[in-house]
Amino acid sequence: MAVLGFSDPEEGDWSRLRGLQYAQLAKVSFMRLLIHAIAVGLVVAAFFQTVHPAALAGWGAALAGLLFYNHKSDASMRDADRRGVSRSEIRTQAVGSSLLALVWCVPMALFPLYAGPVEHAAMWSIAALLIAGSALVLAAAPVGTIIFALFLGIAAMASFWFTQSFEMIGIVFAFVSLVILGTVEHARTYLTARIAEAGMVEKNEVVSLLLREFEENEADWLWQVDPARRVRSVSPRFAFALGKSADEIEGMPFLQLIAGESWETGQFPPSLHDLAERLKRRENFSALLVKVTIGATQRWWELSGTQMLDEQGKFIGFRGVGSDVTEQRESSEKIAYLARYDTLTGLPNRLMLTESLGEAMKYAAQWRTRCAFLMIDLDRFKAVNDSLGHLVGDRLLAQVSKRLRMAIPEADLCGRLGGDEFAVVIRDASESGLVRKVSKSIIDHLSQPYEVDNHTLYVGASVGSAVGPRDGSTVEELMRNADLALYRSKDEGGGEHFPYEPALHATAEERRQLEFSLRHALERDEMELVYQPVVNANGEDVVSFEALLRWHSKDHGFVGPDKFIPIAEDTRLIVPIGEWVLREACLEAKNWPSHIRIAVNVSGEQLLEPGFSSSVVKALSDTGLPPNRLEIEVTESIFLRDAAMTRRVLEEIMALGCSIALDDFGTGYSSLGYLRQLRFSTIKVDRTFVQGASNGHPESLAIIRAVVAMAQSLEMSTTAEGVETVEEAEMIRGLGCNKIQGYYFGRPMPSSEARQLFVDEAMKHAPKIA
Numbered sequence: 001m002a003v004l005g006f007s008d009p010e011e012g013d014w015s016r017l018r019g020l021q022y023a024q025l026a027k028v029s030f031m032r033l034l035i036h037a038i039a040v041g042l043v044v045a046a047f048f049q050t051v052h053p054a055a056l057a058g059w060g061a062a063l064a065g066l067l068f069y070n071h072k073s074d075a076s077m078r079d080a081d082r083r084g085v086s087r088s089e090i091r092t093q094a095v096g097s098s099l100l101a102l103v104w105c106v107p108m109a110l111f112p113l114y115a116g117p118v119e120h121a122a123m124w125s126i127a128a129l130l131i132a133g134s135a136l137v138l139a140a141a142p143v144g145t146i147i148f149a150l151f152l153g154i155a156a157m158a159s160f161w162f163t164q165s166f167e168m169i170g171i172v173f174a175f176v177s178l179v180i181l182g183t184v185e186h187a188r189t190y191l192t193a194r195i196a197e198a199g200m201v202e203k204n205e206v207v208s209l210l211l212r213e214f215e216e217n218e219a220d221w222l223w224q225v226d227p228a229r230r231v232r233s234v235s236p237r238f239a240f241a242l243g244k245s246a247d248e249i250e251g252m253p254f255l256q257l258i259a260g261e262s263w264e265t266g267q268f269p270p271s272l273h274d275l276a277e278r279l280k281r282r283e284n285f286s287a288l289l290v291k292v293t294i295g296a297t298q299r300w301w302e303l304s305g306t307q308m309l310d311e312q313g314k315f316i317g318f319r320g321v322g323s324d325v326t327e328q329r330e331s332s333e334k335i336a337y338l339a340r341y342d343t344l345t346g347l348p349n350r351l352m353l354t355e356s357l358g359e360a361m362k363y364a365a366q367w368r369t370r371c372a373f374l375m376i377d378l379d380r381f382k383a384v385n386d387s388l389g390h391l392v393g394d395r396l397l398a399q400v401s402k403r404l405r406m407a408i409p410e411a412d413l414c415g416r417l418g419g420d421e422f423a424v425v426i427r428d429a430s431e432s433g434l435v436r437k438v439s440k441s442i443i444d445h446l447s448q449p450y451e452v453d454n455h456t457l458y459v460g461a462s463v464g465s466a467v468g469p470r471d472g473s474t475v476e477e478l479m480r481n482a483d484l485a486l487y488r489s490k491d492e493g494g495g496e497h498f499p500y501e502p503a504l505h506a507t508a509e510e511r512r513q514l515e516f517s518l519r520h521a522l523e524r525d526e527m528e529l530v531y532q533p534v535v536n537a538n539g540e541d542v543v544s545f546e547a548l549l550r551w552h553s554k555d556h557g558f559v560g561p562d563k564f565i566p567i568a569e570d571t572r573l574i575v576p577i578g579e580w581v582l583r584e585a586c587l588e589a590k591n592w593p594s595h596i597r598i599a600v601n602v603s604g605e606q607l608l609e610p611g612f613s614s615s616v617v618k619a620l621s622d623t624g625l626p627p628n629r630l631e632i633e634v635t636e637s638i639f640l641r642d643a644a645m646t647r648r649v650l651e652e653i654m655a656l657g658c659s660i661a662l663d664d665f666g667t668g669y670s671s672l673g674y675l676r677q678l679r680f681s682t683i684k685v686d687r688t689f690v691q692g693a694s695n696g697h698p699e700s701l702a703i704i705r706a707v708v709a710m711a712q713s714l715e716m717s718t719t720a721e722g723v724e725t726v727e728e729a730e731m732i733r734g735l736g737c738n739k740i741q742g743y744y745f746g747r748p749m750p751s752s753e754a755r756q757l758f759v760d761e762a763m764k765h766a767p768k769i770a
Contacts (some may be wrong), residue, residue, distance in 0.1 A: 025093070028137045029074035035133040036067055039126050043107050046122045050115040063103050070096040090143065097144030101151035104130065108155040112163070120163065127152050128175060135179045135186075142187040149179050220323040223303075225254045227317055229279055241301075241324060243294055254279075258301070260293025275303065282307055282315060289325070300329040344394055345401035348415035353423050356413045358475045360427045361468050371468045372429035373478050375486040376404070376442060378420040379460035379494035387643070388455060395452050396459070407445035408438055423482075429467055439463040439497035447495065462489040463497040471500045484508055515567050517555045522580055526552055529584050530748035533757065534599070534719060534741045537733050542757060544597035544631065546741065547585040548748045549577070569605050578606040579615050586623040586630060588751050593758055599631040599661060604638045608645060613652040620656070627657030631681065635664050650678055661719070665707060675714060683711050685737065687722020693735070694728045701735075708736040 040063065044056055073096050077089070108127050112120035131152060134145045153176035160168040221237035231254050234246040242249060242257055249257065255276055256263045268276065269291040278285050286304045293299070305320030340352040348356070360371035378400065385393035397420065404414045404422055413425045424442070429435055446461035464486025472478035484504040489496050521527055531545040551559045568574040582600055589598035606612060620627055632653055639646050650660055659681035675683075685707055692700030704720070711718045720732045723742030732740055746757075 023077055023079070025074040026076075026078040029071050031137055032074070032134075033067060033071060035130065035137070036063070039130050042126050042129075043111070043123070046119050046126070047107070047111045047115060050119065051111050059103070059106055063100075066096070066100050066103055070100060094143050094147060097147045098151065101148040104148075104152055105155035108152060109159050112159050117163070117165075120159065120165075124156055124160075124168070124172070127156055131176065131179055135183045142183045145183045146180050149176050149183075152176075220321050222319070223254070223305075223322055224308075224319045225279070225317050227315060229254050229318075231257065232317065238322070241294070241322070258290070258292035258294070260296075262293065279305075279318060282318075289329070299324055300326045342416040345398055345416050347401050347404075347422070348413060350415070350417050353413070353415040353417065353425060354475055354479075356415075356425045357468075357478065360425055361475065361478070363427060364468055370429045370470065372424075372426040372435045372465055373468070373482045374424040374426070374435070374439060374442070374463055374465045375417070375479075375482040376422040376424070376446075377462050377486055377490060377494075378422075378446070379462055379490075381420040381459050383637070384457055384459065387639075388453075392452050392455065392457075396450055396457060399450050399452065400446060400459075403445045403448075404442065407441045412438070435465050435467060435499065436497065439465060443495065443497065460495040462486060462494040464489050464500070465497065466500040511567065514553075514556065514559065514564060515571055517553050518551075518564055518567055518571075518573055521551060521553065522576065524554060526554060527577070527580065528552060528750070529581065529588065530750055531588070531598075531754045532741060532748040533746040533754070534739050535745045537720075537729075537737055537740050540740075540745065542596065543739060544599055545589075545592075545754060546599040546601075546633070547581060547588075548601075549581055550748075565603075569603055572605055574603050574605050575609050578602065579619070582615065582619045583622060586619045586625040588754075589625055589629055590623055591751075591755055594626075594629070596758075597629050597631050597659075598625075599633050601633045601663065604646075607634065607638060607649055612649055613656075616653055616656065616658065628659070631659045631661050633661045633663045633684070636662065647678060654679065675710070675716075680714075680716055682717045682719055682739070683707060684719045684721055684741075687742070690720050690722045690728060690732065690742075694725070694731060704732075704735050704737070712736070 040060060044060070047056065073092055077093075104127065108123055112123055131149045134148050153172055156172045157169045160166070160172065221241055222235045223231070223238050224233045226232050230251050231249050232251070234249045236246060239246040239249055244257075255268075255272070259268060259272060262268050262272070271288075271290045272292070275285075275288060275290050278288070284306045288303045288305075290301050290303055291298065292301050301322050302325045303320060303322045305318045308316045308319050310316050340349060340355075341347065342349045357371070357373055363369070364371040381393065381396070384396060397416075400422070401414075401416065404424075408414050408424055409426075411427060413427075414422060415425075416422050424438065426435065426438065442463055443461050446459070450457040450459070464482050464484065466472055466478045466482035466485060468478045471481045481500040481504070484507075485498045485500040488504055488507070489498040492498070528550045529547050530550055531547055533542045534544045534546060535541060536543050549561060549565075551561075551564050553559050565574070568577055585598050585600050589596070592598075602612075616630075616632075619625075620630065632650075634650070654660060660678065661682040661684055662675075662680045663684045664686045665683050685704055689700045689703050693704055708718050717738040718736075719739040719741055720735075720737040721741050723729050723732055723740045723744050725744060728742070729740060729744055
């Protein structure tokens, strides 16, 4: 059965041996085609007068197609002796031979029905020719030959049975049986010869390999042991590797020399035990990695060895080559470490976190428990990075990683996803409230002040969590849902833990749809500017307007700025939208009296866009608005993005003649340094301080007084925002603010109503005609 390929003995590389058999097919493929072509010619000559030409042509076409198929299959075996043959390839060959035999069964079984005994005998002669030819040419791979002989023999016996030529049936049976037996015996002889030849080649290759390795690599050495595994014929290089002289080593047990202290205890490293077993079983080996101890130093050796036999075939020991691969091993370990660990923090990276989460989910499914994935994002980290530099930011992240390890149970895994994002894998989250407890611990630990390079830094942490398999059946789903929960935490102001809820998908989908609609808002003419008046604190006459953006979406209706402005900034759509706002505001301001200014808010994304100053120049030139009537409003946080570039751009705008207002002063980060360096025209006091002062909060009152005093000393004006009552207006006047903005003096209004204010004011002051 092994000769035919139906089974493989346990010993030996039989895939390789099958390759030696079937590689022969490619060599005789052309001869196979020639034999069949001759046979086809003989069949046509014998039955041309008795069988319809269409039948002959159809049969010939089918045969040609199958011969082409078998030829391609044979050609694919050209390199089989170098790669081995699979079971599927053997089956393909058998199927091809079966189909070819079935096609030849047609003329053998049917054509003689339309002819006489002479043509019948001729057809059998042709079939016998094919069977004998296959046995001679394809005996190396006997399965196809046996199938072909059986099918064609059965067809021949059937045709002779129909004509009651019983003696011919016996002749066919005897002929086919002899062919099959001869084919099997020939295949056995062929395979035995090739096995012996391959064995000799393999032995020669091993010896050549050992010698080549020794000659080409000076770091390698030859080693040799006798049947008792004692070192013999010590080479100088091998002695040097062991740190001893050749005389000291000669006759010593090989394993004792490389085992170090473990020789006395018998507690060998697994790799050394593997080497000992191979030597004991007299088993050849190649590139075996072994941990050895030379003196008191741990090293890694790569050993190859093969048996030595004398002329009588008796085992006389092992000979091989070895090399010290300690440095390569350490490099490989370092590469493996870098693939799964973050170099900055030493924490597991995204790859290892993903693998660990997958293992946790498998554990949860197997034991009917729960696992959890926590995503952590640092609050206010970007401000630290932008203001103090990446070096301080990196050192801060290193401290964060240490605290994160302390904040979670030892059984759980924490890692860094990238940037200021971290994650925790909780393998068993079955305990009620465990995820909430761990999240609180993380937030508490990470929110404590940090000391980095003489800076006291405050960053918080936001956490989003998802529990598997409840919140996701795959690693990707669980990570995505934890990210949605984290986004919700950041959206709520940070410093909190939010677990995943299915409703978060609806929020994310709503944001996606808003983003899609926002991309087309300008071209659909859905944007509108409204204008809120700013009045003189004493005379209460209008001195300027602040342009405010509104979006009336055809798909979503009215969308508040608190919803679409963050989306516009995240997607950088704020740049084209901001340019449109700037131009429309300047265009509308042309309709107002010449002393009225227009204030336009500019985001950090817009201000730091290359060419922002040019867009301001273009808006002014296109609309004809004088530069002194345009005021650009920026917030304090803009200086934390890129302070040098921000200052440069603002100076360019002021050089045009425009003024700069600092909005929301006191609510973000200290900008006192920039107040000294940049000549702001106005400081705007945030509405939270105005409301706090109106409610009698001493802190708010103190802040407003300080801002007013500082602005006066720097020759800047102050605008109080959010004034809604007459009492608040009176209080603001008393505190010394120059301008007031709020619902008390006017809500944001469309352009037509803003113009009407000036018409009404003109009519009020027009002389009355008696």
